Amino acid sequence: MIKIKSLWILSKEPTGKSYEELIDLAAQICEEFILVRRSKEPKSENVDNLLKELGKFFVEVNQQSSWPGTETTYCAEVYYFKLNYVTKEILKKYSKGLYSWIEPTLLQDLCFLKKDRKPWIINIAHEKFSYLEGSFNEDIIQDVEALNNIVGIEIEELIID
Template identity: 40%
Template sequence: MNTILQDPTGQAYKTLIQVAMEVCDEFILVKRDQMELESEGYELLERLKPFLKEIVKDDYWPGTRLMGHYADVYFFRCSPDAVDILLSYSTSLYSWVQTRVPDDLCFLRQGQPWLINTAHERESHIVTDVEEELNRLEESGLLFRDLSVFYP
């Protein structure tokens, strides 16, 4: 597991979303029951409807377990057409926080987490050992495998 240490923004964020859409088959967004969602969040969910696979009422999604509360976990099919929609509602990974937009954009590959994002905690992890993916993420500044750059 590789931890993202800071909030990806700009080109690094765009690259992350593009890579995730290419290598994963679905992504999730979460609407918590105990919190309001602003009109912008509902508008986003409406624009993503063509990619919607299912909505599951649950108290768990990658990186989060609720205690005594539930949320609607929206599962969407990954598609290049969804990239621009996501990027038009968020400029960074940790901005996926309800009430403005749904929580915790995460990506799954064959039902297993690839990008685990707990936005309100500002914590995320990428789960992959595919060298090509790791290289693309490293080149974009999202991932550091050679920590000697920090320890001369």
């Protein structure tokens, strides 16, 4: 059996209400999210405040040279947090769009993780590029349909051989 792998690209940035609805949907589908700190510069006050608010939902931080959507030659701090009704509101409070997750104002590359840390939406904010990837199956079809129901989100499918 041949599995077809696809990327579903968010062709425009979810902002405002569509960003908030995306976060709400992520909280229904995913268990965790990550944020990345690449910079070795001192954290901004905004980042410090964000980390304090997310503190009791902190899972771990790892030095990693790769995370969903990115591979580098250096290590960055990848923060893992629980995604729930409290943390989704914190994510909405600190940003009004998916591509606002950029240092130094915030941490980078907000990415949502399903069970077993399988990436759901992969976000490379500084490149203004976000996508879902996976084999063509019922779960991914349901996720894409749910995203398509959010006004302001546009998705394009790219099939990979």
